[in-house]
Amino acid sequence: MRGPTGVVSLMTGQEEFERPPEQHSGPVIKRGKQYDVTTTDQRLLDTAGPTDWVHTDPWRVLRIQSEFIEGFGALAELGSAISVFGSARTLPDDPYYELAVELGARLVGADYAVITGGGPGIMEAANKGAHEAGGTSVGLGIELPFEQGINEYVDLAVNFRYFFARKTMFVKYAQGFVVFPGGYGTLDELFEAMTLVQTHKVTAFPIILVGESYWKGLVDWLRDTLVAEKKISAVDTDLLTVTDDLDQVMSVLARAEETRRAAGR
Structure with missing residues (x-):
């Protein structure tokens, strides 16, 4: 079934979109191989995920700010x-x-x-x-x-x-x-x-x-x-x-x- 912005997958029940040429992630723009098919919210909410991210530089910036x-x-x-x-x-x-x-x-x-x-x-x-x-x-x-x-x-x-x-x-x-x-x-x-x-x-x-x-x-x-x-x-x-x-x-x-x-x- 086609919705206003994409199609709904019968297998997952999730709407699938045609990928635009570039991805905007806050102030960051990603193209080509840098494109990430997941979103920040999805990575936050969908799974517990790995824990090594707490030692990466972007997280350190937040710690420094705090x-x-x-x-x-x-x-x-x-x-x-x-x-x-x-x-x-x-x-x-x-x-x-x-x-x-x-x-x-x-x-x-x-x-x-x-x-x-x-x-x-x-x-x-x-x-x-x-x-x-x-x-x-x-x-x-x-x-x-x-x-x-x-x-x-x-x-x-x-x-x-x-x-x-x-x-x-x-x-x-x-x-x-x-x-x-x-x-x-x-x-x-x-x-x-x-x-x-x-x-x-x-x-x-x-x-x-x-x-x-x-x-x-x-x-x-x-x-x-x-x-x-x-x-x-x-x-x-x-x-x-x-x-x-x-x-x-x-x-x-x-x-x-x-x-x-x-x-x-």
Whole structure:
């Protein structure tokens, strides 16, 4: 029996159509061998199908999108915040751990939320200080082969699969970085922030290194090698404040806040 747009197969009861020269699948056009006789709805509804599609690039795009949406939704009303970085291997009896606890409390006293990677060590310390001071303690976790989990002092946690989505949240919802001694992860976040500030992707964004003796070799290398060989400008080293004094940390943050307010941001 012929319908208005095709014929009904007596074997399947489904209408069969003459195939047009090209197939439109959303914004994608398929022709020739690329033509797919099934439709997206059919593949969704008609069978359970294989499961390997959850690891393909188109699905990853949706996962990436969902991570940004979840992060933006969770943090949009956070208010002013400072991201604190440092080694996950720092133990509670380490002086830097104690200093990070104090910093977390002082940031809360200055009406900042505290954002960390949510793990142990310095991250835990800063979260602990913020939590015990009654402020907002945020942990942005990451999926790793060796699970660390979110520390117990985090009040608001968001877990990410992708580092780049997580990095966006660290910068977008913070008014500055305070960086304690750490390893590759800490250095990664540090140089990412330095690049964003140098290229004016973010402005009035202080980067403070806590631990003069720890960071001295790095800062000397920046000046004696990168500046000397004209790989960066001398003023680029001014992007960093290096100190052991939390009073200076808070003073630098306060000056940056005044600059933002004067600019209407």
